Each structure stands twice: as structure tokens, then as C-alpha cells.
Amino acid sequence: MARKTKAEAALTRDRIVACARQVFSRDGVTNTSLEHVAKEAGVTRGAVYWHFRNKADLFMAVRQQTGILLRFGDFKTGDALRRLECGLHDALSRLAEDKQARETYEVMLWKCEYVGEFAGVRNDLMAAGNRFLAEATELYGEALKEKLVDPALDPRLAARETFCFYAGMLKLWLADDSGLAVRDDVLKVISHHIESRRLKKTVRQKAV
Amino acid sequence: MARKTKAEAALTRDRIVACARQVFSRDGVTNTSLEHVAKEAGVTRGAVYWHFRNKADLFMAVRQQTGILLRFGDFKTGDALRRLECGLHDALSRLAEDKQARETYEVMLWKCEYVGEFAGVRNDLMAAGNRFLAEATELYGEALKEKLVDPALDPRLAARETFCFYAGMLKLWLADDSGLAVRDDVLKVISHHIESRRLKKTVRQKAV
DNA sequence: GATTTTACATACAGACATGTATGTAAATCT
DNA sequence: AGATTTACATACATGTCTGTATGTAAAATC
Numbered sequence: 001m002a003r004k005t006k007a008e009a010a011l012t013r014d015r016i017v018a019c020a021r022q023v024f025s026r027d028g029v030t031n032t033s034l035e036h037v038a039k040e041a042g043v044t045r046g047a048v049y050w051h052f053r054n055k056a057d058l059f060m061a062v063r064q065q066t067g068i069l070l071r072f073g074d075f076k077t078g079d080a081l082r083r084l085e086c087g088l089h090d091a092l093s094r095l096a097e098d099k100q101a102r103e104t105y106e107v108m109l110w111k112c113e114y115v116g117e118f119a120g121v122r123n124d125l126m127a128a129g130n131r132f133l134a135e136a137t138e139l140y141g142e143a144l145k146e147k148l149v150d151p152a153l154d155p156r157l158a159a160r161e162t163f164c165f166y167a168g169m170l171k172l173w174l175a176d177d178s179g180l181a182v183r184d185d186v187l188k189v190i191s192h193h194i195e196s197r198r199l200k201k202t203v204r205q206k207a208v
Numbered sequence: 209m210a211r212k213t214k215a216e217a218a219l220t221r222d223r224i225v226a227c228a229r230q231v232f233s234r235d236g237v238t239n240t241s242l243e244h245v246a247k248e249a250g251v252t253r254g255a256v257y258w259h260f261r262n263k264a265d266l267f268m269a270v271r272q273q274t275g276i277l278l279r280f281g282d283f284k285t286g287d288a289l290r291r292l293e294c295g296l297h298d299a300l301s302r303l304a305e306d307k308q309a310r311e312t313y314e315v316m317l318w319k320c321e322y323v324g325e326f327a328g329v330r331n332d333l334m335a336a337g338n339r340f341l342a343e344a345t346e347l348y349g350e351a352l353k354e355k356l357v358d359p360a361l362d363p364r365l366a367a368r369e370t371f372c373f374y375a376g377m378l379k380l381w382l383a384d385d386s387g388l389a390v391r392d393d394v395l396k397v398i399s400h401h402i403e404s405r406r407l408k409k410t411v412r413q414k415a416v
Numbered sequence: 417g418a419t420t421t422t423a424c425a426t427a428c429a430g431a432c433a434t435g436t437a438t439g440t441a442a443a444t445c446t
Numbered sequence: 447a448g449a450t451t452t453a454c455a456t457a458c459a460t461g462t463c464t465g466t467a468t469g470t471a472a473a474a475t476c
Binding site for chain 2: 026027028029030031110111112113114115116122126129130133150153154157158160161163164165166167168169170171172175181182185188189192193196197
Binding site for chain 3: 210211212213214241242243253257262263
């Protein structure tokens with residue numbers, strides 16, 4: 001077969017990854033054979049095995065092609081609570097707009113078994129979770145200093161709570177057909193979660 | 209082969225289900241062949257196919273063998289918020305004590321791909337979720353009537369938030385090795401989630 | 417311009433899973 | 447007590463997936 005140019009090869013690689021994501025999200029990771037992926041991408045398994053060592057390796061590439069969802073650092077305006085809210089808001093909005101991100105996360109949360117070679121992926125996920133926890137703890141700490149929240153609030157617990165909330169929301173949002181109930185008003189639910197912590201002025205002055 | 213008595217047959221059936229849960233939780237649903245399950249249970253695939261139509265059917269049996277985790281109805285004492293808290297508390301405690309429940313939920317949340325025949329299971333899960341939502345909404349409504357919470361609280365949104373929180377907490381708690389951080393103080397996080405909604409007396413009287 | 421890689425396609429061998437068909441001895445029914 | 451059904455074990459036929467080995471024509475290198 002006619003050898004492809006380097007640029008062309010990069011294109012087929014990208015195409016394979018994109019098709020893998022699509023097929024994974026349709027059939028589940030374990031159920032999709034590399035031949036299914038290859039056929040979808042218009043190549044043979046030879047091409048897939050040229051670019052990737054095996055399915056797990058391809059799966060990693062799928063994950064890498066989709067960037068991180070949550071970037072608290074992007075938001076510099078507003079107080080700590082608002083920055084938290086904006087971060088979560090932004091993540092869910094991106095999910096709604098970006099089909100690629102949606103598919104990738106659906107695969108990770110609903111169409112993948114974290115076993116064997118994939119157990120490592122779960123550790124990756126949890127590492128990302130720990131970064132979330134650290135950032136959220138930081139932000140709640142700030143909120144405490146700025147007296148935006150009940151002075152008795154424990155930033156560590158609050159961050160863990162928000163983490164659980166976010167993880168569950170993401171998963172439920174992605175449960176397509178059945179998740180529509182949650183999907184309708186995620187943004188409101190997020191605001192509710194964050195804003196319900198905010199102390200009203202009259203409350204802050206007169207409470208206890 | 210010597211035909212077994214009805215009682216004996218029921219025992220082997222139970223044994224197959226129990227072993228299936230164990231193997232599922234170790235190797236993932238898609239990766240386990242019915243022969244693996246059979247071998248673990250000390251029978252052949254013949255026995256498995258006698259009792260179950262296929263793997264999906266067996267999986268349903270695994271789910272059914274483990275009862276429902278969350279029973280708000282069991283708690284009659286205390287105000288609405290406390291009953292909510294007790295329900296969540298109880299679910300997580302049961303998870304910590306009951307290995308069977310732990311394995312079953314680990315399979316459902318981490319070791320299963322919701323695709324094809326298993327898409328129906330996800331709908332089951334979401335139906336259970338809707339019951340959760342209904343009960344939680346009810347309880348928040350009560351809390352509102354009893355003036356335990358901010359009168360501006362929207363029970364519907366609050367219930368959805370708690371639902372997301374619970375779903376994420378369950379999933380994170382079950383991420384064994386990596387989830388230990390969350391596991392240590394789930395109970396405190398739950399209390400934090402519920403109690404942070406409770407209006408303090410001085411606040412309730414003087415706010416706005 | 418000859419040589420060496422590259423980017424695949426094709427071919428091959430082995431493992432494994434599934435569903436069903438068939439056999440069978442004992443439990444259950446009548 | 448004979449007939450029937452049950453609770454499996456065994457055997458079979460088939461499809462599928464994986465990894466690797468090999469072939470090849472054109473890029474890339476020199």
C-alpha cells in the first residue's frame with residue numbers, strides 16, 4: 001500500500017481516535033473490537049496496531065484527545081464562592097456544547113469497566129479528583145476568610161461534599177435518555193448548591 | 209449426573225449468583241465468561257444455562273439478591289431533615305458492613321458497561337433514582353412546612369442536589385483503594401450536607 | 417538516486433466464548 | 447411402581463478477537 005506522508009499519518013491517527021471514541025460510546029469499551037474501530041475509520045487493524053499498542057493504549061489516546069473539563073483557575077472575577085460556581089457551571093456548559101467531551105465522559109462514566117489494564121485509568125480519574133478537592137478546599141478557605149460563609153464551615157468537609165455533588169451530577173447528566181430530568185436544570189442546581197452556603201448580610205451580623 | 213433435590217438446586221442457584229457477583233466485581237461483567245463463573249461455583253456451564261438464560265439474566269439475579277440500599281421510610285423519628293440524614297447515613301453504613309452489597313454496587317458503578325442488554329439496567333437504576341428524588345422532594349417539602357430551612361428553599365432543586373450528592377458519594381466511596389479519602393469521613397460529609405441547610409433559631413427569627 | 421524507513425494491508429495461528437443439542441440418573445408425580 | 451420431569455454434565459458447531467508475522471510501495475533520508 002502506498003505509504004502516507006507524515007501529515008496524512010497523523011490524520012489517520014486522529015481519525016482512528018475519533019472513531020474509537022464514537023464506537024466506545026455506542027458499544028462500550030470491552031465490547032468493541034479493534035476491527036470495529038478500524039472499519040469505522042476506514043482502515044484495517046494493521047493501521048490501528050501501527051499507531052497503538054492495544055485497546056487500552058487507544059483508550060488513553062481517546063481520553064487525552066479530550067481536555068480536562070474543570071478549570072477553576074480560568075475564573076478570576078468575583079468572590080471565592082462565585083468562582084467555584086463559575087467553574088462548575090462552565091464544566092457543564094462545555095459538556096452540553098462539546099459532543100466530543102460528552103462522548104468521552106460518557107464512555108468513562110458509563111461505558112467502561114475499570115478492571116485489569118483499566119484500573120490505572122480509575123486511578124487517573126481519582127488523581128484528577130484529588131486536584132479538584134485541593135482547589136475546592138482552597139476556595140472554601142478563601143470564602144471563610146472573606147466571611148462569605150458560616151464561620152463554622154469546615155472547608156475540607158465542604159470541598160468533599162462539593163466533590164461528591166459534582167461527580168454525581170456529571171454522571172447523572174450523562175445518563176442520556178434517563179438523565180434528562182437532571183439535565184434540564186443543572187445550572188440552577190449548581191447555583192443552589194453553592195449559593196445556599198452564602199451567608200446573607202443580616203444573617204451574618206445577627207446570627208448566634 | 210445425579211439429579212439434585214429442589215432444595216439443593218436452589219442452593220446451587222444461590223451459589224452461582226454469589227460467585228457471579230464475586231467474579232464480576234473482580235474481572236468486570238463483560239470480561240467474565242460464564243465458564244469462569246461456573247468454575248468458581250464448582251459447576252459447569254450447563255448448570256448456569258439451566259438456571260439463567262444468559263449473562264444479562266444472571267446479572268439481574270445478582271442485583272436482585274442484594275436488596276435496595278436506601279430506605280427513607282424506615283426512619284420515623286426526628287424531623288424531616290434528620291430523617292433524610294438518617295436514610296443516607298444508614299445506606300452508607302450498610303455498605304460498609306455488608307460485603308455483598310458493596311460488591312454488587314461496585315459492579316454496578318465501576319465494573320459494568322451500560323450498553324446493549326445492559327442499557328435496561330441503567331433505566332432501572334434511573335427509576336430507583338426517581339424514587340429517591342420523589343422521597344427527597346417530599347422530605348424537603350416537609351422541612352419547609354416545619355420551618356426547618358430557609359423559606360426560599362426550593363424542595364425540587366434541593367432534592368436534585370441531594371440526589372447528585374448521594375450518587376457521587378456512593379460512586380466515590382466504592383472506588384476502593386483510591387476512594388479511601390472520601391470513605392474516612394462520609395458520615396460527617398453527609399451530616400454536613402444536610403445540616404448546613406438547617407436554619408439556626410436566631411437566624412430564622414432575625415434574617416430578612 | 418540508492419537506501420532505509422514508514423505506514424499501513426494482508427495473512428496466519430491460537431485462544432476463547434457462546435448457545436444449543438444431547439445424555440443421564442435420580443427426584444418427583446400419579 | 448412406572449412414567450415423567452428435573453438438574454445438571456458433556457459434546458459440538460460456530461463465530462470472534464487478539465497479537466504477530468510478513469509483504470509492499472511510496473516517503474524520507476543521505
